Amino acid sequence: MRKLIKQPFSGNPQGKVGKSHPHESAIRQVSGQARYVDDLPQPANLQFAAIGTSPAASGVIKSLDVSDVWASPGVSDVITVEDVPGHVDIAPVFDGDPIFAQKHVLFHGQAMFAVLADTVHHARQAALKAKIDITPSTPCLSVDAAKQQSNFVRPPHFMHQGDFDSAYKASTFTVQNHLSIGGQEHMYLEGQVSMAISEEEDRVLVYTSSQHPSEVQKLIAEVLDCKLHKVVVDMRRMGGGFGGKETQAAQWACIAALFAKRNQCAVKLRLPRMQDMIATGKRHPFENSYKVGFDKEGLINAADIEINGNCGHSPDLSDAIVDRAMFHCDNGYYLENVKVAGHRCRTNQVSHTAYRGFGGPQGMIVAEAMMDAIARKVGKDPLSVRKLNLYGENQRNLTPYGMTVEHNLLADLINRLENSSDYWARRDAISKFNKHSPIVKKGLALTPVKFGISFTAKHLNQAGALLHVYTDGSMQINHGGTEMGQGLHTKIGQIVANEFGISLHDVEVTATRTDKVPNTSPTAASSGTDLNGKAAQNACIIVKQRLAKFYTDEVNDLNLTADNVIFADNKVTLGENSIGFVQLVQNAYIGRVSLSSTGFYKTPKIHYDRNTGNGRPFFYFAYGASVSEVAIDTLTGEYKVERVDILHDVGRSLNPAIDIGQIEGGFIQGMGWLTTEDLKWDDSGRLMSNNPATYKIPAIGDTPEIFNVDLYARDNDEDSIYHSKAVGEPPLMLANSVWCAIKDAISSLTDYQIDPQLPAPATPEAVLNCIESLGNITISERIE
Template sequence: MRKLSDVDKGLKGKKSSGAVGQSIKHESAEMHVTGKAVYTDDKLESLGQLHAAVGMATIASGHITAIDLSAVRAAQGVVAVITLDDIVGHTDIGPVFPGDPILTKDVVEFYGQAIFAVAATSHELAKQAVALAKIDYQETTPVLTIEQALKAKSFVRPPHSMKRGDSASAIEQAKHQLSGQIAIGGQEHFYLEGQIASVIPTEDGGMTVYSSSQHPAEVQKLVAEVLGIPFNRVVVDMKRMGGGFGGKETQAAGWSCLAAVLANKTQKAVKLRLNRSDDMMMTGKRHPFENHYQVGFNGQGVIEGIDLTVNGNCGYSPDLSDAIVDRAMFHADNGYYLDHVSITGNRCKTNTASNTAFRGFGGPQGMMIIECVMDDIAYSLGLDPLAVRKANLYGTDTRNITPYHQQVEHNNLAEMITKLELSSRYAERCQEIDDFNASSKFLKKGISLTPVKFGISFTAQHLNQAGALINIYTDGSVDVTHGGTEMGQGLHTKIAQIVAQVFGIAVDNVKVSATRTDKVPNASPTAASSGTDLNGKAAQNAAQTIKQRLIDFAVEHFAVDSDDISFSDDAIDAGQHKLSFVELVQKAYFARVSLSSTGFYRTPKIYYDRENAQGRPFFYFAMGASVSEVLIDTLTGEYKLLQTDILHDVGDSLNPAIDIGQIEGGYIQGVGWLTTEELHWNDKGRLLTTGPATYKIPAISDAPKVFNVELLKDSPNREATIYHSKAVGEPPFMLAISVWSALRAAIANAVPVQDRVKGVIPSLDTPATPERVLKAVQLINAQQGIATDE
């Protein structure tokens, strides 16, 4: 149940015609639900437009020994066929490190790797043509698992470590020791709009690219490099995506590049759209991880020393895996102070599609290991897991230094947990659950409260910058272009609110245009939850520049002091003079005052010395906490999510409706990752789960029956973010960890209290499918029997 009314009450005193802080609807909401929203595939086709398809490898590891494309070239409707030999510029499109060939003609490193591409007169004919290729291979044994990669020392990048204190000695000297591990499955992005690009040749030898991409500037760069032309000959236009979640941060670029090569060869517009099964086969996913720990702790469950290892399955190439595994390491502490700590991250190379960014960017996989530790400590000591979590939380004045030596400032996590305990009736429900479990033989309930502390900033320092362009027209309407991309998350809506707030005008008078590389150059990707933080500040900067010009003009024109000028309700007060915003704009225009400005912002304070594993990689931390209650059937492993209560800190919310929507959506997507979304490959490295028939994302029936989401009140961001808000895109995803922890509690409750042996720990890898839950129930019953006999 949403609590928007309560949030809005707290914002009444700060509302303005600019609408910052108000729950206004998404700027494209009506177009989304009526089908009028135009996506890349909906754009009107150009005269003679062609359609592309990609021929892919059908082995996971080996070499191409022969290739015959004669039947492909002769197929109906085929206009052009390209291979690696047709690339005149760069052939490697790796976003950070090399290793991502646009096409291969020799070595095959995953099932689905692109070998050639076809342009034909229709999508169907192009797909039929690629199936006619005759390719011979010399197969080699693929590396498909993290265990195999570690054994073979197969890595895409070297390992990295961070530490503070002496973890080995602290573990040895602690009263209690434990070791354990957890396997964490990957996740398909499953955006509603698949990977797609439409490319049109221009008269100057360049290209106009319409790409469903979170990073238009990178698409511009790579298309230009592949074609061997200057960047300024390529313009990328991105109005909206039908979802991205990280899957279109780097991996949208390759399809634009292939379409551009075909467009250049044919001098016709070319559209390349991947079918769902091809998309899932050929593109990377959330990294699966296998994490290990050794921990020493006292009788109250307080950690005294801990050694963590996080192993990410990166696929065949580096892509963004170095930074993703780094972020897993950065978040392996979650909200807990680890006094003597050592963390190592391995970037394992396997013969699968190169895994890539996904909401949370490695953070969720890192958090899972420490939450596993918290539960394991609690079960080993016979304590309430929440008591162990609270005993280990970061402090405010002491116990507040992370393993990478950043101070956790403005920490309100303990306060939030206390508030959520009360509002969710956590203690009372624990007793009610105990009573239910005592009287129910086969159905068992579990409950868990888990926190989230998520760092906000790109960990690559240079990406923490943004630009914007604002134009005011003589009718008073405002056009904004910024470097961020809209993928349904409401970024454009918040930017419009910010600009309207600066000028004191109605938000309906502000239009946010498509993201274009010829308007805002060198923009960072829309990722790392920084879209509003960065682009909102850049847009505010541009708006304030124009506003200052208007103020300077009004001071001179009306002979008043600048302190006498105010903007509100679409009007300007200048001493005794009152006029509309439009009138002021028109007067300024005739006085030859510029009504256009760029804006720029770069995040302050952040740095990271990777060699010494120390620094401040994050500008601030976003905090949240969730309580989830589940019911499992111990005979089948089936379960239901009964109730979820969330308290999340977004600072001073720019738009409570959008923020709560992001929290709800992120949480449900996280539930899918941890419970139902299971990826399967066969022993030859072919992905078997290639569509909704075999890969289960959450449906509305999987949402909790009772769903309470509340924003923390009176908690402005103490850092100088845009209107003191906090990022909300990724942090809520990890609130779903409470569901996994609640399932573990329910599994533990499968053994009656009177028969329970302290120290037996329920094991549950993810995704926690009903099959895994059933196996965990059977295992813990067997372990209890063994422990009792002993």
């Protein structure tokens, strides 16, 4: 059961935003007509590439013999690192990501060479025939080992506020714990794929499934040793990204482009699913710990939090990801005296990368673990402890990194959800149920979300757009954001239609291309609509100003100015004068008025000083809360999420249906991370959970039978696009309530006296182990 709330829309009555328009590609997607890279018509002389990978996780390359690869049927080219004419390192920020292994292998499954052949089958068969001789070395495969060796991809980072040591010593109660948090495979429906076409004058056109076309363009140019203007990257849509295509789509595009340039042909490279899972990074696993001091009511006095990210073999985006984990280890709670340390641990695993939430979830879950531990220690319901510790006013609104929490909605939002979900009545009913149910135990938890919106790298908070208005009144808008199913293009189309007061079907959002809008930021950090929507609006305003001035001059009424012109309902009105929008555009064209413009936007107010650990890294916070109810079988560890209630803050929603879809999808994906999605490596560093048969994402049967999603209808206080808020990442962290509810059910076995030490993901095996670790609760005692 799901409720779709019709959110009231105040202001801007033209009606193109604030309404539930369907996704612009929905019909094409369900009918199979939506084109992805692998669906494009094949160009002439298309060849196919495949990758040969390392059989070891760490060692020195003694020899790489590809003679049998060359001799394999259909093969036309084989390349290794020695064949790269330009840069070998294709790292996004800090060095460490070679396009092919160079002297050393860094993880099991690392690309060592690539082969080009006339068919996909021939290319993949040939890639298996290389003779690879590696002198193995002992791989570093855990955070603990990396810390013991001081083996970090980037230096540690620290934040602090107040006087932790004194406050901790003065605390009535103290708790300290460790929390293991697993990673997560992106499992996008469309895998990593690129097609490169060699064109005249040393140009190359690349179609790629990437969240960051501009970075792909830059890296291809560096690998080919050419200027950026010789490379065009085109990205119409992705079949999912979730962060896995922010940096790690570039390698495969670079290899395809390298083959295309060498052989003057078109080249497609698509990783098979198992190789995709082995050779590309995941959500970072974390090993976190905390010490917290508090009073008899459960109010926190002091907290010392250590964040340890397993970054894999290279930095990739780990510096910023661990930063964001540190920024979110408070979640919605005020920590007056606090120390936060962040370590970026190097291991011989694939380089872990961006994933929806970008480190925020791995930090936020520590805050929720602390709340549960405090509640069990003082004998209170965890919700009461959570509410007691929320950010407030009167100096209880400063984060550990020095940012003031303004316009805090959590107290009101939680109270509303507490009432609408009947939290306390259900708590009483569950307590009674558990007393009379020896085997099946139920759990309930309400957890909040406070998530910062902006790239933590300040320079990425910018966007551009290109608008063309044609003489029939139709328009094309191009922007730097990428569509991966989240509805970004739909919202951009709504914004443009709203600005001009025209029909949505008169606006076409075109494929993201580096020759239309240059130097773009990745579509990530939940900033796609915030940035690109504002840039598109800016382009619209420029053209509207030209049209308004032209119409004002035509009307020639000295009492009216261009500021009085209104664009609405496919008309343009000035006082008592009115003209059809199409007619005005045609008149303006005849009058030699430019009907095209670029737009630009940069996020205001943000800054952060890493040296002092202080600043304002976020433009605003998005808030939310969820209540989850679970039932677990204490004999097997199996469980079912029976009901979920969500109230989520999206500001003034641009498209309620799309926003609710994002909230539902984000929650389920977060639930998967915390419950079923279990990455497993063996002792040699080989990924064992490397296909859909050995890695379990949530299925439709895992969806809660009762699933209520409401929007918290309140305009963003900051000047975001139409005062909306980002909705891509924050909902994933609503799933913390599922993990906490499972813990709540386990804790009922001890009459809620003990806080269970449950890792994430809380698989049935982990739940059963956690129950058995309680020790003094036997099956016979439960049955009696």
